[in-house]
Amino acid sequence: MADISASAVKELRERTGSGMMDCKKALAEVGGSVEKAIDYLREKGLAKAAKKASRTASDGRIFHYVHNNFKVGALLELNSETDFVAKTDEFNALGHEIAMHITAANPLYLRAEDVPAEDLEREKEIYRQQLRDEGKPEDRIEKIVEGKVRKFYESTCLMEQGYIRDPDKKINDLVVETIAKLGENIVVRRFARFMIGE
Template identity: 45%
Template sequence: MSIQISPLSVKELRTKTGAGMMDCKQALQAANGDIEIAVENLRKKGLASADKKLTRLATEGIIDSYIHIGSRIGVLIELNCETDFVARRIEFQKLAKNLAMQVAACQSVFYVSINDIPQEIIDREIRIESGKEDIINKPPEIKEQIIKARIDKRLKELCLMHQCFIKDQKVLIEDLVKEHIALLGENIKVRRFQRFILGEKIDLN
Protein backbone atom coordinates (compact mmCIF):
# COMPACT_ATOMS: atom_id res chain seq x y z
CA MET A 1 0.00 0.00 0.00
CA SER A 2 1.46 3.37 -1.03
CA ILE A 3 1.90 6.02 1.65
CA GLN A 4 0.14 9.38 1.53
CA ILE A 5 2.35 12.16 0.21
CA SER A 6 1.51 15.73 1.12
CA PRO A 7 1.32 18.40 -1.61
CA LEU A 8 3.90 20.38 0.41
CA SER A 9 6.44 17.54 0.11
CA VAL A 10 5.78 17.25 -3.62
CA LYS A 11 6.28 21.00 -4.03
CA GLU A 12 9.55 20.92 -2.04
CA LEU A 13 10.92 18.07 -4.15
CA ARG A 14 9.87 19.80 -7.37
CA THR A 15 11.67 22.97 -6.25
CA LYS A 16 14.84 20.99 -5.51
CA THR A 17 14.91 18.93 -8.71
CA GLY A 18 12.73 20.65 -11.32
CA ALA A 19 11.03 17.29 -12.03
CA GLY A 20 7.33 17.03 -12.90
CA MET A 21 4.64 16.82 -10.21
CA MET A 22 3.76 13.17 -10.90
CA ASP A 23 7.43 12.17 -11.04
CA CYS A 24 7.99 13.86 -7.68
CA LYS A 25 4.98 12.16 -6.11
CA GLN A 26 6.02 8.73 -7.40
CA ALA A 27 9.63 9.28 -6.26
CA LEU A 28 8.43 10.22 -2.76
CA GLN A 29 6.17 7.18 -2.57
CA ALA A 30 9.03 4.90 -3.66
CA ALA A 31 11.26 6.53 -1.02
CA ASN A 32 8.60 6.25 1.71
CA GLY A 33 8.43 10.03 1.95
CA ASP A 34 12.19 10.57 2.39
CA ILE A 35 12.95 13.68 0.33
CA GLU A 36 16.73 13.13 0.19
CA ILE A 37 16.33 9.58 -1.16
CA ALA A 38 13.72 10.85 -3.65
CA VAL A 39 16.14 13.58 -4.84
CA GLU A 40 18.88 10.98 -5.36
CA ASN A 41 16.57 8.63 -7.29
CA LEU A 42 15.28 11.44 -9.52
CA ARG A 43 18.84 12.54 -10.25
CA LYS A 44 19.80 8.99 -11.26
CA LYS A 45 16.74 8.76 -13.49
CA GLY A 46 17.51 12.15 -15.05
CA LEU A 47 21.17 11.30 -15.70
CA ALA A 48 20.20 8.07 -17.44
CA SER A 49 17.73 9.82 -19.75
CA ALA A 50 20.19 12.65 -20.40
CA ASP A 51 22.86 10.25 -21.68
CA LYS A 52 20.61 9.38 -24.64
CA LYS A 53 20.52 13.03 -25.76
CA LEU A 54 24.26 13.75 -25.59
CA THR A 55 24.90 13.02 -29.29
CA ARG A 56 22.20 15.38 -30.56
CA LEU A 57 23.29 18.57 -32.32
CA ALA A 58 23.23 21.70 -30.14
CA THR A 59 23.76 24.93 -32.11
CA GLU A 60 21.44 27.38 -30.34
CA GLY A 61 22.01 28.86 -26.89
CA ILE A 62 23.44 31.96 -25.26
CA ILE A 63 26.67 33.73 -24.40
CA ASP A 64 26.54 34.82 -20.78
CA SER A 65 28.89 36.61 -18.41
CA TYR A 66 29.76 36.77 -14.74
CA ILE A 67 31.70 39.57 -13.03
CA HIS A 68 32.96 38.71 -9.57
CA ILE A 69 32.54 41.14 -6.67
CA GLY A 70 35.23 43.83 -6.93
CA SER A 71 35.25 43.60 -10.74
CA ARG A 72 38.69 41.99 -10.86
CA ILE A 73 37.61 38.66 -12.37
CA GLY A 74 35.19 38.21 -15.26
CA VAL A 75 34.03 35.25 -17.34
CA LEU A 76 32.35 34.86 -20.72
CA ILE A 77 30.78 31.48 -21.47
CA GLU A 78 28.94 30.00 -24.45
CA LEU A 79 26.28 27.44 -23.53
CA ASN A 80 24.55 25.61 -26.38
CA CYS A 81 21.19 23.86 -26.64
CA GLU A 82 19.05 22.61 -29.54
CA THR A 83 16.38 25.33 -29.84
CA ASP A 84 15.92 29.03 -29.21
CA PHE A 85 12.90 28.12 -27.06
CA VAL A 86 15.09 26.34 -24.48
CA ALA A 87 17.72 29.09 -24.73
CA ARG A 88 15.09 31.52 -23.41
CA ARG A 89 14.12 29.30 -20.48
CA ILE A 90 15.05 30.74 -17.10
CA GLU A 91 16.50 27.37 -16.02
CA PHE A 92 18.91 27.37 -18.99
CA GLN A 93 19.97 30.96 -18.38
CA LYS A 94 20.48 30.27 -14.68
CA LEU A 95 22.66 27.28 -15.59
CA ALA A 96 24.81 29.49 -17.84
CA LYS A 97 25.24 32.01 -15.04
CA ASN A 98 26.16 29.29 -12.53
CA LEU A 99 28.70 27.79 -14.93
CA ALA A 100 30.29 31.20 -15.53
CA MET A 101 30.49 31.70 -11.77
CA GLN A 102 32.09 28.24 -11.45
CA VAL A 103 34.79 29.18 -13.97
CA ALA A 104 35.51 32.38 -12.03
CA ALA A 105 35.86 30.39 -8.81
CA CYS A 106 38.06 27.63 -10.28
CA GLN A 107 41.11 29.42 -11.62
CA SER A 108 43.02 26.18 -12.27
CA VAL A 109 40.36 25.19 -14.82
CA PHE A 110 41.26 25.94 -18.46
CA TYR A 111 39.29 23.39 -20.50
CA VAL A 112 35.68 22.22 -20.79
CA SER A 113 36.49 18.49 -20.82
CA ILE A 114 39.49 16.15 -21.00
CA ASN A 115 38.93 15.75 -24.74
CA ASP A 116 39.76 19.47 -25.15
CA ILE A 117 43.21 19.22 -23.55
CA PRO A 118 46.01 19.46 -26.17
CA GLN A 119 48.29 16.42 -26.39
CA GLU A 120 51.36 18.53 -25.60
CA ILE A 121 49.83 19.45 -22.23
CA ILE A 122 49.15 15.77 -21.47
CA ASP A 123 52.71 14.83 -22.53
CA ARG A 124 54.13 17.55 -20.28
CA GLU A 125 52.18 16.29 -17.27
CA ILE A 126 53.36 12.73 -17.97
CA ARG A 127 56.99 13.93 -18.06
CA ILE A 128 56.56 15.78 -14.77
CA GLU A 129 54.97 12.80 -13.00
CA SER A 130 57.47 10.31 -14.48
CA GLY A 131 60.38 12.31 -13.06
CA LYS A 132 59.14 12.56 -9.47
CA GLU A 133 61.52 11.11 -6.89
CA ASP A 134 58.92 9.13 -4.93
CA ILE A 135 58.35 6.67 -7.82
CA ILE A 136 61.83 6.39 -9.39
CA ASN A 137 62.71 3.12 -7.61
CA LYS A 138 59.31 1.44 -7.89
CA PRO A 139 58.75 -1.57 -10.20
CA PRO A 140 57.77 -0.53 -13.75
CA GLU A 141 54.19 -1.85 -13.53
CA ILE A 142 53.58 -0.10 -10.20
CA LYS A 143 55.20 3.07 -11.49
CA GLU A 144 52.94 3.01 -14.56
CA GLN A 145 49.82 2.61 -12.42
CA ILE A 146 50.80 5.49 -10.15
CA ILE A 147 51.58 7.78 -13.10
CA LYS A 148 48.25 6.93 -14.78
CA ALA A 149 46.27 7.64 -11.58
CA ARG A 150 48.08 10.94 -11.03
CA ILE A 151 47.63 12.02 -14.67
CA ASP A 152 43.91 11.19 -14.57
CA LYS A 153 43.54 13.25 -11.40
CA ARG A 154 45.57 16.15 -12.83
CA LEU A 155 43.64 16.28 -16.11
CA LYS A 156 40.34 16.33 -14.26
CA GLU A 157 41.60 19.25 -12.17
CA LEU A 158 42.04 21.22 -15.42
CA CYS A 159 38.50 20.57 -16.69
CA LEU A 160 35.23 22.31 -15.88
CA MET A 161 33.07 19.20 -16.28
CA HIS A 162 34.94 17.34 -13.52
CA GLN A 163 34.64 20.07 -10.87
CA CYS A 164 32.31 19.86 -7.89
CA PHE A 165 29.54 22.44 -8.19
CA ILE A 166 30.39 25.33 -5.86
CA LYS A 167 26.75 25.55 -4.71
CA ASP A 168 26.46 21.80 -4.02
CA GLN A 169 29.72 19.91 -3.52
CA LYS A 170 27.95 16.55 -3.94
CA VAL A 171 27.22 17.32 -7.61
CA LEU A 172 29.76 17.33 -10.44
CA ILE A 173 29.36 19.98 -13.15
CA GLU A 174 28.99 17.16 -15.69
CA ASP A 175 26.01 15.81 -13.72
CA LEU A 176 24.57 19.30 -13.22
CA VAL A 177 24.49 19.75 -17.00
CA LYS A 178 22.92 16.30 -17.45
CA GLU A 179 20.23 17.16 -14.91
CA HIS A 180 19.33 20.19 -17.02
CA ILE A 181 19.30 18.05 -20.17
CA ALA A 182 16.75 15.81 -18.47
CA LEU A 183 14.78 18.80 -17.17
CA LEU A 184 14.68 20.75 -20.45
CA GLY A 185 14.54 17.79 -22.84
CA GLU A 186 17.40 18.92 -25.09
CA ASN A 187 21.11 18.31 -25.39
CA ILE A 188 23.14 21.01 -23.61
CA LYS A 189 26.85 21.61 -24.16
CA VAL A 190 29.38 24.03 -22.77
CA ARG A 191 31.16 25.06 -25.97
CA ARG A 192 33.81 27.42 -24.60
CA PHE A 193 34.65 29.94 -21.91
CA GLN A 194 37.16 32.71 -21.34
CA ARG A 195 38.32 34.01 -17.96
CA PHE A 196 39.58 37.59 -17.60
CA ILE A 197 41.71 38.65 -14.62
CA LEU A 198 42.43 42.34 -14.11
CA GLY A 199 46.05 43.15 -14.99
CA GLU A 200 46.82 39.67 -16.33
CA LYS A 201 49.64 39.53 -18.90
CA ILE A 202 50.40 43.24 -18.62
CA ASP A 203 54.09 43.84 -19.36
CA LEU A 204 55.38 46.26 -16.71
CA ASN A 205 58.91 46.45 -18.17
Protein backbone atom coordinates (compact mmCIF):
# COMPACT_ATOMS: atom_id res chain seq x y z
CA MET A 1 0.00 0.00 0.00
CA ALA A 2 1.35 3.43 -0.98
CA ASP A 3 2.21 6.01 1.69
CA ILE A 4 -0.65 8.48 1.73
CA SER A 5 0.38 12.07 2.43
CA ALA A 6 -1.76 14.34 4.57
CA SER A 7 -1.66 16.96 1.78
CA ALA A 8 -3.13 14.46 -0.72
CA VAL A 9 -5.94 13.61 1.73
CA LYS A 10 -6.57 17.33 2.31
CA GLU A 11 -6.68 18.08 -1.43
CA LEU A 12 -9.02 15.16 -2.10
CA ARG A 13 -11.35 16.24 0.73
CA GLU A 14 -11.47 19.80 -0.61
CA ARG A 15 -12.16 18.66 -4.16
CA THR A 16 -14.80 16.02 -3.40
CA GLY A 17 -16.34 16.91 -0.04
CA SER A 18 -15.81 13.27 1.03
CA GLY A 19 -14.91 12.21 4.58
CA MET A 20 -11.28 11.79 5.67
CA MET A 21 -11.44 7.98 5.99
CA ASP A 22 -13.10 7.65 2.56
CA CYS A 23 -10.37 9.84 1.06
CA LYS A 24 -7.58 7.79 2.71
CA LYS A 25 -9.15 4.53 1.50
CA ALA A 26 -9.60 5.88 -2.05
CA LEU A 27 -5.99 7.08 -2.23
CA ALA A 28 -4.75 3.73 -0.91
CA GLU A 29 -6.85 1.85 -3.50
CA VAL A 30 -5.40 3.81 -6.44
CA GLY A 31 -1.79 4.11 -5.30
CA GLY A 32 -1.88 7.71 -4.05
CA SER A 33 -3.06 9.53 -7.23
CA VAL A 34 -5.54 12.30 -6.35
CA GLU A 35 -7.05 12.32 -9.87
CA LYS A 36 -7.63 8.54 -9.83
CA ALA A 37 -8.99 8.78 -6.28
CA ILE A 38 -11.57 11.34 -7.47
CA ASP A 39 -12.76 8.87 -10.12
CA TYR A 40 -12.79 6.05 -7.56
CA LEU A 41 -14.92 8.10 -5.12
CA ARG A 42 -17.31 9.12 -7.91
CA GLU A 43 -17.80 5.49 -8.97
CA LYS A 44 -18.42 4.36 -5.39
CA GLY A 45 -20.74 7.32 -4.77
CA LEU A 46 -22.73 6.68 -7.94
CA ALA A 47 -23.15 3.02 -6.99
CA LYS A 48 -24.45 4.04 -3.56
CA ALA A 49 -26.73 6.65 -5.15
CA ALA A 50 -28.26 4.00 -7.43
CA LYS A 51 -29.20 1.93 -4.33
CA LYS A 52 -30.86 4.96 -2.74
CA ALA A 53 -32.97 5.77 -5.82
CA SER A 54 -35.72 3.34 -4.78
CA ARG A 55 -36.28 5.05 -1.41
CA THR A 56 -39.27 7.38 -0.95
CA ALA A 57 -38.52 11.09 -1.12
CA SER A 58 -41.54 12.87 0.36
CA ASP A 59 -39.95 15.94 1.96
CA GLY A 60 -38.08 18.74 0.20
CA ARG A 61 -38.53 22.30 -0.97
CA ILE A 62 -39.94 24.54 -3.67
CA PHE A 63 -37.32 26.60 -5.51
CA HIS A 64 -37.73 29.58 -7.78
CA TYR A 65 -35.51 31.50 -10.13
CA VAL A 66 -36.34 34.71 -12.00
CA HIS A 67 -33.95 36.01 -14.66
CA ASN A 68 -32.65 39.53 -14.03
CA ASN A 69 -34.83 40.92 -16.87
CA PHE A 70 -37.92 39.81 -14.85
CA LYS A 71 -39.47 38.34 -18.01
CA VAL A 72 -38.72 34.64 -17.52
CA GLY A 73 -38.51 32.36 -14.48
CA ALA A 74 -39.16 28.89 -13.10
CA LEU A 75 -40.64 27.04 -10.13
CA LEU A 76 -39.27 23.64 -9.13
CA GLU A 77 -40.30 21.00 -6.59
CA LEU A 78 -37.24 19.08 -5.41
CA ASN A 79 -37.84 16.24 -2.95
CA SER A 80 -35.61 14.60 -0.36
CA GLU A 81 -36.25 11.86 2.18
CA THR A 82 -35.93 14.17 5.21
CA ASP A 83 -36.28 17.81 6.16
CA PHE A 84 -32.72 17.66 7.49
CA VAL A 85 -31.31 17.11 3.98
CA ALA A 86 -33.73 19.67 2.49
CA LYS A 87 -32.04 22.31 4.68
CA THR A 88 -28.46 21.53 3.62
CA ASP A 89 -26.42 23.92 1.49
CA GLU A 90 -25.82 21.19 -1.11
CA PHE A 91 -29.55 20.47 -1.54
CA ASN A 92 -30.37 24.18 -1.79
CA ALA A 93 -27.56 24.79 -4.29
CA LEU A 94 -28.86 21.91 -6.42
CA GLY A 95 -32.40 23.31 -6.35
CA HIS A 96 -31.20 26.79 -7.31
CA GLU A 97 -29.04 25.48 -10.16
CA ILE A 98 -31.84 23.32 -11.61
CA ALA A 99 -34.38 26.19 -11.39
CA MET A 100 -31.90 28.47 -13.17
CA HIS A 101 -31.25 25.78 -15.79
CA ILE A 102 -35.01 25.39 -16.44
CA THR A 103 -35.29 29.15 -16.97
CA ALA A 104 -32.43 29.14 -19.49
CA ALA A 105 -32.91 25.79 -21.26
CA ASN A 106 -36.74 25.66 -21.49
CA PRO A 107 -37.31 21.89 -21.12
CA LEU A 108 -40.76 20.68 -22.18
CA TYR A 109 -40.85 17.44 -20.17
CA LEU A 110 -39.29 16.15 -16.96
CA ARG A 111 -38.12 12.72 -18.20
CA ALA A 112 -38.09 10.79 -21.47
CA GLU A 113 -40.95 8.58 -20.21
CA ASP A 114 -43.10 11.71 -19.75
CA VAL A 115 -43.15 12.48 -23.48
CA PRO A 116 -46.68 11.59 -24.69
CA ALA A 117 -46.65 8.69 -27.16
CA GLU A 118 -48.43 10.77 -29.82
CA ASP A 119 -45.81 13.56 -29.56
CA LEU A 120 -42.99 11.05 -29.88
CA GLU A 121 -44.64 9.32 -32.85
CA ARG A 122 -45.17 12.68 -34.57
CA GLU A 123 -41.46 13.50 -34.12
CA LYS A 124 -40.44 10.09 -35.49
CA GLU A 125 -42.67 10.53 -38.53
CA ILE A 126 -41.12 13.94 -39.25
CA TYR A 127 -37.62 12.38 -39.02
CA ARG A 128 -38.62 9.47 -41.27
CA GLN A 129 -40.01 11.84 -43.92
CA GLN A 130 -36.89 14.05 -43.78
CA LEU A 131 -34.66 10.99 -44.23
CA ARG A 132 -36.74 9.70 -47.15
CA ASP A 133 -36.55 13.15 -48.76
CA GLU A 134 -32.75 13.01 -48.33
CA GLY A 135 -32.76 9.66 -50.14
CA LYS A 136 -31.62 7.53 -47.21
CA PRO A 137 -32.18 3.77 -47.72
CA GLU A 138 -35.31 2.40 -45.96
CA ASP A 139 -33.32 -0.27 -44.09
CA ARG A 140 -31.22 2.45 -42.36
CA ILE A 141 -33.97 4.92 -41.58
CA GLU A 142 -35.16 3.37 -38.28
CA LYS A 143 -31.59 3.23 -36.91
CA ILE A 144 -31.07 6.91 -37.76
CA VAL A 145 -34.48 7.77 -36.25
CA GLU A 146 -33.39 6.13 -32.95
CA GLY A 147 -30.39 8.45 -32.79
CA LYS A 148 -32.57 11.48 -33.56
CA VAL A 149 -35.01 10.46 -30.81
CA ARG A 150 -32.11 10.40 -28.31
CA LYS A 151 -31.19 13.95 -29.41
CA PHE A 152 -34.86 14.96 -29.07
CA TYR A 153 -34.87 13.71 -25.45
CA GLU A 154 -31.61 15.56 -24.75
CA SER A 155 -33.07 18.83 -26.01
CA THR A 156 -36.58 18.60 -24.50
CA CYS A 157 -36.39 16.48 -21.29
CA LEU A 158 -34.98 18.22 -18.21
CA MET A 159 -33.22 15.17 -16.76
CA GLU A 160 -31.53 14.42 -20.12
CA GLN A 161 -30.44 17.99 -20.89
CA GLY A 162 -26.80 19.03 -20.69
CA TYR A 163 -26.36 21.32 -17.67
CA ILE A 164 -26.00 24.94 -18.82
CA ARG A 165 -22.79 25.46 -16.80
CA ASP A 166 -21.25 22.15 -17.96
CA PRO A 167 -22.95 20.66 -21.06
CA ASP A 168 -20.97 17.39 -20.70
CA LYS A 169 -22.93 16.72 -17.49
CA LYS A 170 -26.67 15.97 -17.59
CA ILE A 171 -29.09 17.36 -15.00
CA ASN A 172 -29.60 13.74 -13.91
CA ASP A 173 -25.83 13.54 -13.19
CA LEU A 174 -26.07 16.60 -10.92
CA VAL A 175 -28.88 14.95 -8.94
CA VAL A 176 -27.02 11.62 -8.67
CA GLU A 177 -23.84 13.37 -7.48
CA THR A 178 -25.82 15.17 -4.78
CA ILE A 179 -27.48 11.89 -3.71
CA ALA A 180 -24.00 10.35 -3.39
CA LYS A 181 -22.81 13.31 -1.28
CA LEU A 182 -25.83 13.59 1.02
CA GLY A 183 -26.69 9.89 1.35
CA GLU A 184 -30.42 10.34 0.64
CA ASN A 185 -32.61 9.91 -2.38
CA ILE A 186 -33.39 13.19 -4.16
CA VAL A 187 -36.10 13.47 -6.79
CA VAL A 188 -36.95 16.28 -9.20
CA ARG A 189 -40.74 16.04 -8.87
CA ARG A 190 -42.09 18.75 -11.20
CA PHE A 191 -41.39 22.17 -12.63
CA ALA A 192 -43.05 25.06 -14.41
CA ARG A 193 -41.45 27.75 -16.55
CA PHE A 194 -43.05 31.14 -17.04
CA MET A 195 -42.29 33.71 -19.72
CA ILE A 196 -44.00 37.05 -20.26
CA GLY A 197 -46.33 36.86 -23.23
CA GLU A 198 -46.28 33.05 -23.56
